[in-house]
Each structure stands twice: as C-alpha cells, then as structure tokens.
Amino acid sequence: MRTDNYQHPDHYLLDELLTEEHKLVRDAVRSWVKKELSPIIEDYAQRAEFPKHILKGLGSIGAFGPSLPVEYGCGGMDQISYGIIMQELERCDSGIRSTASVQGSLVMYPIYKYGSEEQRRKYLPKLASGELMGCFGLTEPDFGSNPGGMVTNFKDMGDHYLLNGAKMWISNAPFADIAVVWAKNEAGKIHGLIVERGMPGFSTPETHGKWSLRASATGELVFDNVKVPKENLLPNVSGLKGPMGCLDSARYGIAWGALGAAMDCYDSAKNYSIERIQFDKPIGGFQLTQKKLAEMLTEITKAQLLTWRLGVLKNEDRASTAQISMAKRNNVEIALQIAREARQIHGGMGITGEYPIMRHMMNLESVVTYEGTHDIHLLITGMDITGISAFR
Amino acid sequence: MKILVCISNVPDTTTKITFTPDNKAFNKAGVQFIINPYDELALTKALELNEAAGGGTVTVIHVGAADTEANLRKALAVGADDAVRIDAEPTDAFFVANEIAAYAKDKGFDIIFTGRESIDYNGGQVGGMIAELLDLPMVNVINSISLQGNAATIERDIDGGREVVSVDTPFVVSAQKELTEPRIPNMRGIMMARSKPLQVIAPAAAEKRTEISQYQAPQSKAGCKFIDAAEAETLIQLLHNEAKVI
Numbered sequence: 001m002r003t004d005n006y007q008h009p010d011h012y013l014l015d016e017l018l019t020e021e022h023k024l025v026r027d028a029v030r031s032w033v034k035k036e037l038s039p040i041i042e043d044y045a046q047r048a049e050f051p052k053h054i055l056k057g058l059g060s061i062g063a064f065g066p067s068l069p070v071e072y073g074c075g076g077m078d079q080i081s082y083g084i085i086m087q088e089l090e091r092c093d094s095g096i097r098s099t100a101s102v103q104g105s106l107v108m109y110p111i112y113k114y115g116s117e118e119q120r121r122k123y124l125p126k127l128a129s130g131e132l133m134g135c136f137g138l139t140e141p142d143f144g145s146n147p148g149g150m151v152t153n154f155k156d157m158g159d160h161y162l163l164n165g166a167k168m169w170i171s172n173a174p175f176a177d178i179a180v181v182w183a184k185n186e187a188g189k190i191h192g193l194i195v196e197r198g199m200p201g202f203s204t205p206e207t208h209g210k211w212s213l214r215a216s217a218t219g220e221l222v223f224d225n226v227k228v229p230k231e232n233l234l235p236n237v238s239g240l241k242g243p244m245g246c247l248d249s250a251r252y253g254i255a256w257g258a259l260g261a262a263m264d265c266y267d268s269a270k271n272y273s274i275e276r277i278q279f280d281k282p283i284g285g286f287q288l289t290q291k292k293l294a295e296m297l298t299e300i301t302k303a304q305l306l307t308w309r310l311g312v313l314k315n316e317d318r319a320s321t322a323q324i325s326m327a328k329r330n331n332v333e334i335a336l337q338i339a340r341e342a343r344q345i346h347g348g349m350g351i352t353g354e355y356p357i358m359r360h361m362m363n364l365e366s367v368v369t370y371e372g373t374h375d376i377h378l379l380i381t382g383m384d385i386t387g388i389s390a391f392r
Numbered sequence: 393m394k395i396l397v398c399i400s401n402v403p404d405t406t407t408k409i410t411f412t413p414d415n416k417a418f419n420k421a422g423v424q425f426i427i428n429p430y431d432e433l434a435l436t437k438a439l440e441l442n443e444a445a446g447g448g449t450v451t452v453i454h455v456g457a458a459d460t461e462a463n464l465r466k467a468l469a470v471g472a473d474d475a476v477r478i479d480a481e482p483t484d485a486f487f488v489a490n491e492i493a494a495y496a497k498d499k500g501f502d503i504i505f506t507g508r509e510s511i512d513y514n515g516g517q518v519g520g521m522i523a524e525l526l527d528l529p530m531v532n533v534i535n536s537i538s539l540q541g542n543a544a545t546i547e548r549d550i551d552g553g554r555e556v557v558s559v560d561t562p563f564v565v566s567a568q569k570e571l572t573e574p575r576i577p578n579m580r581g582i583m584m585a586r587s588k589p590l591q592v593i594a595p596a597a598a599e600k601r602t603e604i605s606q607y608q609a610p611q612s613k614a615g616c617k618f619i620d621a622a623e624a625e626t627l628i629q630l631l632h633n634e635a636k637v638i
C-alpha cells in the first residue's frame with residue numbers, strides 16, 4: 001500500500017467551526033492512524049483477519065468511550081470529539097471504526113447509562129483501556145430490522161437467570177470478553193444482560209466468507225442454558241428503548257465515520273486525477289473527471305455541515321432519533337456513491353489494494369445495512385414527517 | 393529532574409512555501425503550524441527521562457504571539473506539566489535565546505532541551521546561545537541520553553563514528569532524529585491539558601542582531617526528459633548543449 005498522505009477537504013472553511021481541542025483530537029487520531037493502522041490495514045483486510053494487536057493502541061489513544069466520564073477511566077470529551085475520532089478511524093477502515101463504535105456506544109454506553117454503579121466500576125475502566133473487549137447482541141437470524149420480535153429469552157431461576165437463544169451478525173463476537181445481550185424475560189419484556197466468555201453454554205462461532213468489513217471479526221452468540229448471575233442484569237432499562245438508545249449513539253458515530261470514508265476516497269481520487277496522465281494531460285483536466293470530483297466535493301461539504309450541526313445538537317442533548325437517522329442514511333449513501341465514482345477515476349488501479357477505494361466500497365455495503373438499513377432510516381424520516389409508521 | 397523544553401512553531405512539512413510580493417516576509421496565509429519535529433522529540437525524551445526516574449517536571453517554553461498557543465496546548469496534552477509563552481515575535485536566534493535565558497536564569501532547571509534546529513529557518517543557534525548566556529555546558533545534536541543521579545551519559549554522532557559524553561546537571565542538549573519516537577497525545581491527555589497552567593510573560597529587554605533582507609524561492613525544477621536507451625547520441629548532445637554539464 002502507498003504512503004498515507006490523507007488530508008481532509010475543507011471547501012467551506014468548516015474547520016473554523018471546530019475548537020482548537022477538536023482539531024488536536026483529530027490531529028492526534030490521524031497521526032496514530034497513519035502510524036499504526038494505514039500500513040497494515042490492507043493486508044489484514046485481504047486476509048480477512050482482525051488486527052487484534054491494535055486494541056491496546058486504540059485503548060491508550062482513548063478511542064473507546066471517549067465521551068463517558070473520566071471517573072470511569074474514559075475521556076470525558078464532548079460528542080463532536082467522539083464523532084471526529086470515529087471519522088478518523090473510518091477514514092482508514094470501517095471495520096476498525098466498527099470495533100470502536102461497538103465498544104464505546106453499544107457496550108460501554110449501556111453499562112454506563114443502564115447499569116448499576118458496581119457494573120460501571122467493574123467493567124468501564126477495563127473496557128476503556130481495551131483490556132476487556134465487548135460486543136452487542138441484538139440481531140437474530142429471524143429478527144433483523146424488526147428486533148422487537150426477538151426470541152432469545154431468560155428465565156428467573158431464583159438465584160440466577162437461565163439464558164437461551166442465538167444472536168447473529170455480531171461485530172467483535174469472536175474475540176469479545178463480554179457481550180451485552182438483549183433478551184426477553186418471561187413476561188416478554190426486553191432486558192440487557194452482561195454475558196461473560198467462559199460461562200458454560202455460551203459460544204461465539206465466527207462468520208466466514210464476508211466480502212465486506214473483512215478486517216472486522218463478526219460472529220454469532222449462542223446461548224444454550226447459560227446461567228447468568230443476577231447481578232449481570234442491567235437494572236435501569238426495560239423494553240426496546242434500551243437497545244435503541246445505544247443505537248442512537250452508535251449511528252451518530254457512523255454518520256461521522258461514513259463521511260470519513262467518503263473523504264478518503266475523494267482525497268485519493270483528487271490526487272490520482274492530477275498524477276495520472278492520459279492523452280498527454282492529467283485526467284483531472286478532462287471535464288468528465290472534473291464533474292465527478294466537483295460533485296463529490298459538493299456532497300462532502302453538505303454532509304460536513306449536516307454532521308457538524310448534528311454534533312452541536314448532540315452536545316446539547318437535543319439530537320432526535322430522526323435527525324440521527326437522516327445523517328446516518330445520507331452520509332453512508334454519499335460515501336457509497338463517492339467510492340464508486342472514485343473507483344472509476346482510479347481506472348484499473350482502483351480495483352487493487354494499492355488504493356483504499358475498493359475496500360471502502362465493500363465495507364460501506366455493511367455500513368448501509370447495519371444499525372438500521374438504508375430503507376428503514378428513510379421510513380424513520382417518513383414517520384417523523386407524517387406521524388405514521390410505514391414499517392410496522 | 394526539572395526540565396525545560398524549548399518549543400518552536402514551524403510550518404507543516406507539506407506546506408507550499410511562498411513569500412510576500414516584496415520577498416521580505418514568509419507568506420503565512422493558510423499555513424498550518426506544527427511543533428518543530430526535533431522539539432517534539434526533545435519533549436518526548438524529557439518525559440521519558442522523568443518517567444524512568446519516577447518523578448520530576450517538564451516545562452515547555454515558546455517565544456511567540458498568541459496564535460501559537462494551540463501547539464503549546466498540544467505539548468501539554470503530550471504530557472508537559474506547564475507551559476510558558478513569552479509574548480513577542482521571535483525575530484532572530486539571539487533575541488529568542490535571550491528571552492529563554494532570562495526566564496530560565498533563576499528557575500533552577502536541571503536540563504534545558506532544544507531541537508537541533510528548527511525545520512523552517514534551520515539556524516541551529518538557540519541552544520548554544522542559551523548555554524552561553526546561562527554559563528552552562530552544552531552537548532549538541534544528541535542521539536541518546538541516560539541519567540544516573542545528576543550524571544548524564546550522552547551519545548552523539550561524529551564523522552565516521554560515535555562519541556560518548558559525560559556531563560553533570562545542569563546542562564543544555566539539543567535533540568536529533570534518533571533520540572526517540574514522538575509521542576502522540578491521547579484523549580485523556582488532551583482533556584487534562586485544559587486545566588494545566590499556560591503562563592504568558594512579557595518579553596525581557598533584548599535586542600535582535602540580524603535582519604532578513606530578502607527571501608528567494610529555489611528555482612523550480614525543470615521536468616524530466618526521457619531519452620531512449622538507443623539514442624545515446626541525443627543524450628550526449630543534450631548534456632552538452634542544454635544542461636551544459638559535460
């Protein structure tokens with residue numbers, strides 16, 4: 001792979017909307033990515049292997065749960081900083097961002113938000129440092145877009161719960177030390193349980209043969225009469241709003257992240273269009289190439305503004321689920337389009353691992369589906385407009 | 393150890409350098425400034441020395457206007473305990489060295505670090521001048537340093553080999569590439585930097601002794617000409633008549 005000289009486009013001088021601290025965060029994560037991640041990512045993606053050795057680095061740079069409080073070993077930063085971190089990671093690879101999203105928004109966030117004080121103290125500092133890794137089990141083989149229909153369940157056995165069922169498509173599952181699992185109690189109410197690796201009856205078979213997120217490990221969670229201690233139930237939430245609250249936080253990070261992938265494709269295409277000579281001139285000198293680049297930059301600029309504004313709303317605790325949906329949907333969609341156009345600008349080189357384009361393009365096919373599919377997010381916006389749900 | 397690290401601000405290494413129309417000043421518009429890379433190494437080494445010794449403080453100092461403070465915050469985020477900014481334009485090496493020496497004079501620093509040079513003006517004079525002004529020994533352009541109590545063992549490159557130097561604190565050293573790997577700040581460091589002291593001090597009376605009268609950009613490199621291996625005649629002709637090198 002080539003030396004990573006990535007620079008983000010800033011056509012509308014939107015950096016002026018960021019604080020010095022935000023820029024320092026960006027600078028720090030970008031430096032870390034260029035040093036530790038860019039040189040190895042292509043190789044791991046080609047071999048469909050998760051680069052486990054980077055977990056410690058991700059932890060020590062502070063990419064796990066950066067906006068949770070310092071007293072639990074986290075960063076105590078604002079939501080825009082969190083977004084920037086996700087953007088810089090996904091700029092390199094959506095799979096690595098997925099690992100950080102899951103750990104921060106889907107494992108640490110519910111333990112912080114819905115957990116007891118003992119659970120927070122027991123798990124959060126170790127999850128922040130990367131000493132412990134977690135995964136989030138919501139999707140099931142027969143319940144994807146409709147998680148409320150889940151069949152995974154637990155029974156109260158007096159001194160413990162007995163958990164049965166299976167989850168599918170779970171990021172980080174193959175190596176996770178703990179899983180935040182959503183399951184129904186005997187009354188059919190959804191609750192969150194912390195399941196630990198090593199509990200008898202709990203296994204995590206890996207999903208092989210993915211053409212997307214190849215540098216991220218995905219697997220199943222299988223619960224066969226797993227005895228879960230009662231203190232592992234998240235006490236402060238019940239119902240679908242538990243997992244949905246986590247998804248709001250993760251989708252917010254994905255909106256930032258997908259834009260990062262888009263900017264990386266644009267940056268690479270722009271540079272290539274100036275270096276590559278055909279018919280005695282740089283291909284960037286042809287109108288059709290300029291049209292592609294100009295449209296990319298226009299979409300990126302619009303998305304940058306949308307995302308920054310969402311960040312401000314999130315900082316003020318005013319970002320609604322529907323607003324987050326719109327940003328996730330828009331940014332993943334433009335990232336996919338930009339990846340495709342960027343691939344064309346790279347000609348044949350665009351299909352090789354010499355450039356990041358094809359990897360981004362394939363990764364984004366997962367990102368457009370997970371955390372609410374492209375169409376479901378459209379229907380969430382539709383419901384927000386009309387007040388009528390079209391997906392139930 | 394009580395360590396002072398001198399930090400200078402330089403244009404990002406990817407910057408396209410241009411000058412004002414009269415060629416008297418560097419055109420700063422739109423330029424991103426970073427911590428001088430050698431100073432970053434000095435800072436990291438200072439932190440490592442104190443970590444190895446299990447204690448101590450690291451102060452960073454910079455002579456410059458308020459718009460340079462972002463880089464001092466970065467130095468704090470990397471791990472410095474406090475920062476000092478002397479509020480003056482860093483006009484020349486003599487001026488800067490005088491300002492830093494005036495600050496450091498009665499503070500009892502054990503070690504003063506600089507970089508071997510700043511990567512913009514490449515003067516490489518400030519460290520030596522500080523040492524002279526404070527009457528301290530100086531070891532220049534060092535590759536490694538270790539401490540045993542107050543005694544330092546320092547290695548530096550010399551023509552065709554290595555030199556090992558012993559020196560007792562207090563002293564001045566300048567950092568070069570091999571000294572260590574620059575440290576990237578983490579989120580916790582960035583948060584902690586918020587509340588670390590950044591003191592702004594009025595400059596001491598000091599004169600500048602040199603004036604830059606003009607800048608000249610290097611001649612832009614001509615494009616490459618490829619001559620087919622079979623046409624050695626043409627190549628020789630071009631080297632004769634066009635490049636005028638043979």
Ligand SMILES: Cc1cc2nc3c(=O)[nH]c(=O)nc-3n(C[C@H](O)[C@H](O)[C@H](O)COP(=O)(O)OP(=O)(O)OC[C@H]3O[C@@H](n4cnc5c(N)ncnc54)[C@H](O)[C@@H]3O)c2cc1C
Nearest residue numbers: 136137138139144145169170171366370371373375376391
């Ligand atoms: C790589 C990867 C990692 C993942 N990681 C996790 C994880 O860590 N944890 C986790 O819990 N899940 C995870 N998922 C699962 C992901 O969230 C689901 O794949 C997603 O919710 C979609 O569910 P599904 O695949 O069952 O598709 P389905 O729900 O079957 O959808 C299939 C198609 O039908 C459409 N559709 C469904 N319902 C409607 C409707 N009412 N109206 C219109 N169209 C509809 C969808 O938009 C889609 O186009 C991951 C998935 C992938 C691919």
